[in-house]
Amino acid sequence: MISKGATWNSNSCRIKFARRFVSALLHMRNRNTRPGSLTIEGVRTHTQRIKIAAYLSMAQAVGSRRAWSRAVLSKHGSRARRHSRMGRSSVGLKKTRVIRSYPPGELGQAKKLRQLVPGGKTMDMCSLLEETAHYIKCLATQVKVMQTLADNFSK
């Protein structure tokens, strides 16, 4: 029963993510018809954008249920993106100030984990572990989908 629930959950997650991601890719490619995409920098920017699109579409597929998805959405939402592109906004500064008071418990590795998991800076240890588990599951599905996409399109 547990495995059944897990596969159902990952399937729906996967399908939602795949759909959003492919549509994002299409959208990006339609935008990206200029010849600048053939330079290294162009490809790198494109890669970066694809990566952000992947994370964003994953967070959207998860929705606002999880703290990490909320953090990703707020970081890369349309408004937030403009702010971050313009330079360090006040939002970012406030966040760094708030962080230091929070992390209790096992300090050394938890710090690294907090940096890895989006939104992990303001979570306590217990919820950090929970979010990490869900995040790992979603990352794995993301990798699988992207893998099959890349395989299919580079044949």
Added chain:
Amino acid sequence: MEPNPGTLAGSISIRSDQEEAGFESLQFREEIQRLIAVPPENASSFTALLELPATQAMELLHSPHSEDGDPAPLSADSLHGISDDHKSYISSFNGNLAFPSNKALVERAAKFSVFASGENSPETSLVPSNSSANLEKVKSEPAETDSNPNSSQPLISDPTVESKTQRSAKRKEREKKGKGCTKKSKNETSKDAQKLPYVHVRARRGQATDSHSLAERARREKINARMKLLQELVPGCSKISGTALVLDEIINHVQSLQRQVEFLSMRLAAVNPGVDYNLEGLFATESGSLVESNFPSMVAPLVCPEIPFNGNRQHYQQQWHFDALQQPLWGREEASHTFINPENSLLSYDSANSASLHSNQLKMEL
């Protein structure tokens, strides 16, 4: 034996009003010793003390457990069978007892019922959490019945009847468990008597009983449960023991997954302008398919020098041809600017692919 429980209960109930813990506990213990001296020490004596049939007593005690709705009316109903001499001292009370004391004693009676039924120590850790959850419900009941002194009396009878049984239960528990924890159980009784309004959790043997350490222990158990889940998720983690190593492994796994995402997005970026999802429009030539296969292999090496490989993705490296690394690098950049020169420079390369690739490039730029 009948007058003894009556007087004991009466004295105990009167003293519970005062709430002087240490004094109380000493008094209780002496009385309980007297009480215990007479009846045999087994679970059935509990029900004998109550002078109720066993089933009814169990029902009475289990009513806070059941979470079915109203424990108070249930207890009220089952207490109608109490004998008159009990009710005589019950009537001496106003409705002004401290209700928190009732809850705690009821909860302790519930705990004792678990002992009586099974003596399962693992259950005690579960039961306290259940009963602490049920305390909320029991609290709501006294609030409702506060206005009604008649129904409050059965509630009062609960703790008074059960307090002596709990004291006896604690005494039995102490005797059964041995001398090692007498101090702790003494502290337990005194502290429990002091902290009547608060949540109670039965401590295991050899563990501290402050509210802080209990909360910490609950928190630690939660964290350990989550760690176990994570261990199952991360492959190869279940064999490792020790939190630090497991955390390291988890961090490595997350990092590797994120790196995989990055490489895959790079692949997709390479594939993306080359292969269109519509398969119409951009590559009108017959060499479209040839270019599609070659383009990623040519473009990917461009970008790979910048990215530190650390060698964990084998299949990515296989696709990339490091031989042609440097040459396509500047060959590509020139092509973006001019048409003519790259063609000449590229024709000097060995790979025929690059030539066809560049012809296509020219078409794109047009």
